[in-house]
Amino acid sequence: MKKLFMLWIILFNCHIFASEPAPEPLISCVYSDKTEGNTMTPHEDCGKLNSDGLLELSKEHMKRIAFDDDKLTCIYVHGAQKRLQQVQYLHTSGKTVRPLFFDNGCDYFREGLARMIQNDQLGYFNKQLEIVIQTNFEFGLPFSNGYAIVCHDIKEHDEMEHITYTSEKCGMINRDGNIVLQPIYRSDDWKVFDNFREKNQ
Numbered sequence: 001m002k003k004l005f006m007l008w009i010i011l012f013n014c015h016i017f018a019s020e021p022a023p024e025p026l027i028s029c030v031y032s033d034k035t036e037g038n039t040m041t042p043h044e045d046c047g048k049l050n051s052d053g054l055l056e057l058s059k060e061h062m063k064r065i066a067f068d069d070d071k072l073t074c075i076y077v078h079g080a081q082k083r084l085q086q087v088q089y090l091h092t093s094g095k096t097v098r099p100l101f102f103d104n105g106c107d108y109f110r111e112g113l114a115r116m117i118q119n120d121q122l123g124y125f126n127k128q129l130e131i132v133i134q135t136n137f138e139f140g141l142p143f144s145n146g147y148a149i150v151c152h153d154i155k156e157h158d159e160m161e162h163i164t165y166t167s168e169k170c171g172m173i174n175r176d177g178n179i180v181l182q183p184i185y186r187s188d189d190w191k192v193f194d195n196f197r198e199k200n201q
Contacts, residue, residue: 030076034066054096070127074106097129110142133177147172
């Protein structure tokens with residue numbers, strides 16, 4: 001009986017320890033540090049990723065960040081053993097968004113919007129990091145004169161230091177996210193897209 005009681009205690013303790021959630025691993029960051037003359041500075045254990053994969057920066061590091069005039073900064077995020085590598089925009093409010101990786105950093109804002117890929121679908125967000133357009137397209141270009149080229153079934157091409165994308169199913173959307181040109185054109189049909197913009201100014 002005593003042996004059974006001891007075995008029950010061991011099994012109970014094992015269940016408790018096994019059911020405790022593992023601590024979330026801290027991640028490393030590179031950001032513009034105002035205590036280092038606004039230079040891009042690497043930091044270990046700067047925060048963690050939440051269940052949505054977005055950065056939750058520690059208060060200590062939040063105080064060190066040099067934000068731009070739009071109250072934003074681009075942070076380079078590295079996970080355990082450098083397996084996770086991405087960029088995220090951070091607002092002074094603490095809100096974060098994972099933008100498209102472009103030109104070795106966060107995607108630029110064009111006409112007030114930047115691009116993101118969420119659940120393999122293209123979206124656009126504003127400088128308050130609010131998602132204002134969510135599409136079912138895989139890829140798109142920045143907005144230009146109120147319209148953006150968007151594409152299905154993209155093909156990726158690795159060209160030396162840059163990656164390019166091509167497609168035979170491209171169209172255009174407006175600032176409301178509505179399709180204004182059906183996705184039946186090649187990604188290099190620039191004349192079609194330029195003519196549409198000219199006629200709809």
